Amino acid sequence: MSPFITALPEIRYAERISIVALVVVIHAGVIGIWLMQPVPPKVVVSVMSVSVQAQLLAQPHPVMPSLPARKEPPSPESPKLESPKAEPVRAPLIKKSEPEVAEPVVASVATPVITNSAPVAQIVAAPVIDTEPDYRANYLKNPRPNYPAVAQRMGWQGRVLLRVEVLSEGACGEVSVLRSSGHDILDHAAMNAVRSWRFVPARHGGQAVTQWFSVPVVFALEGE
Secondary structure, three states: OOHHHHHHHHHHHHHHHHHHHHHHHHHHHHHHHHHHOOOOOOHHHHHHHHHHHHHHHHOOOOOOOOOOOOOOOOOOOOOOOOOOOOOOOOOOOOOOOOOOOOOOOOEEEOOOEEOOOOOOOOEEOOOOOOEOOEOOOHHHOOOOOOOOHHHHHHOOOEEEEEEEEEOOOOOEEEEEEEEOOOOHHHHHHHHHHHHOOOOEOEEEOOEEEOEEEEEEEEEOOOOO
16 A cells, blocks of 8 residues: 555544634634623513602602691671561451341431540430431322333342431432442432432421431332
């Protein structure tokens, strides 16, 4: 065997060793470079610090309780004097005395006499009359009251009671309605008729005197 052929395997073996050594050196350099780099900060620590800071900012500052304001004692107010309310003055109710209803023919009505001798008015009864006034004597020829045509057409009927003042000379004085018939037209017809009548005056002690008495006037349709 030639010496060239024997040396060839030795050369290849040496090349392999050098290649392996080169690879080892390269890896060692890479590892050294990596070890020389600074260690990065841990992410966990950074996150925790941020979260703690956020909690501190979120907490409100303690509020000091404010002291209650000192209230000044109210000054005593002078009592208000209420003026007494004036009570309304009510007029005394005066009861109207209803005149006594006279008999259908003639009824005397006493005239009250008011004297000024005492502070309070006193009612003094009229003197006793010997004879009452009369309007039914034939010689008086008193006309019957006119029955209004309107009342006849409407069928109005009624009884009017008049209060008549008969003067001492027999004439008619004042006339008023004591009780209405319910129809003004009949009341006025009765008053107009009685005003034109003549009367026999009342007598007291043989002398003619003025006297009030009641005169009934009836309006009735025939056949009713």
